[in-house]
Amino acid sequence: MRAGSVQAVVREARHCAVVRITHWLTTVSFGGLLVSGFAILLAHPRLYWGETGAVGTDSIIDLPLPFVLTGQSGWGRYLHFLSAWVCVLTGLVYALYGLSSQHFRNDLLPARADLSWTCLSRVVSNHLHLKLATAEAFASYNVLQRFTYLMVVFVLFPLMIWTGLAMSPAITSVFPVLVNLLGGQQSARTIHFVVAGFLVLFLVVHVSMVCAGGFRSRVRAMITGYTTSIKVRA
């Protein structure tokens, strides 16, 4: 430390408790859904369009995976529903909080100025050139992050729930529209798989960006709620 400089630990609030708790509950339940979803898929790794499909009928995708019938779809389905309940109830708390606390409006909805062409192209070019966010930018999400989070929260997760319910013979006996709108039970299964793929893509990009931006500090912020940095003042 140079003489005359003052070191200060700056602690800045980053994520509130509801966001942190729901983030980690979602992480755990998403892990459960992913593992169990894969276990269920392995029992029949072929995808169809329409109402029906089986070995001997035309598929739209034959996934390069083996047919595994060792009973893993049994615990797979048990774990899938347990995780789905945790995920959906957590999501409900998060959505209610996000609406009532203005979290969605303030932190996720892009500002009008951010939607200008120059601003958008700057953010995209920063990403393409792998320019890391500055400390100020870390304090709030850029427009691409906002779009991505909005897509995940309001499009991908709701689609997963919808297509999941559309595969239930009990639920569709009450709400047949859930499956009829999608073109059939096998279409629902296929969309469920494709949207799961997008969520995995999001997970990969999300974790990569966290690593690029400083894994420890960002994970600490999501656990403790604060970012700490040491600032040296002359």
Next chain:
Amino acid sequence: MKDRLTRRKWITTGLAAAGASGLVAAARLADRYGLIPPDHGGIYGAGETLTYATQRLLMSYHSLAREFDRSRISKVIPVNGPPPENETYELFREHDFEDWRLVVDGLVARPSAFSLAELKAFPSRTQITHQACEEGWSFIAEWTGVPLSYVLNLAGVRPQARYVVFLPLDPFWDSLDMPDAWHPQTLLAYAMNGEDLPAPHGAPVRLRVARQLGYKSIKYLARITVTDTLKNIGKGWGSYSPEIGYSWYAGI
């Protein structure tokens, strides 16, 4: 200081006791209203109970599974496994199931046994429904049979009945709760796509449970027992399925 400690202790003990007895009361109430599945134990039990209880609470008991037009019947109808390879079944099959009887007993006023011809003479229902296998494939087929409710009414179900147990000629026994047992689409089916049920599809009579996954529609029926508890059958989990890792309730 000491006073405060005692008071705090009283309050916490009181709250804990109230919480615990509240949970016990809630569990008892849920059980009385048939909201707890027989395979509610173990690490996955909570999810299973939530799914089953939510569907039984929020859904109509009589909601009908979708039915389709004849033109939608699938050309490919896969089969999981061959018919039972025991002597009893082979003998029945050799004599075109003429000696076969469907026994109805347990909590009924009139225990009975019906021949295939008698079942076919009862009022029938024909429905074209979609069936999904838990593995992921599915098909649409037309099923004809006697509504289970008709046979149950003939036998006279006693008011304390809570489950109907199905014992087949293979190991895959199962059970239904009363809402699904009385459901108009729950059939004792003897025909598929207008013809006698082929042996691999469950001849002479199979169960059809339209609002659950395929494995719930068990084949090769021999006996139906009405009961108020599943505890003394198998491992007490209501079906052979949980014993090999699959959930009892397959309405998903």
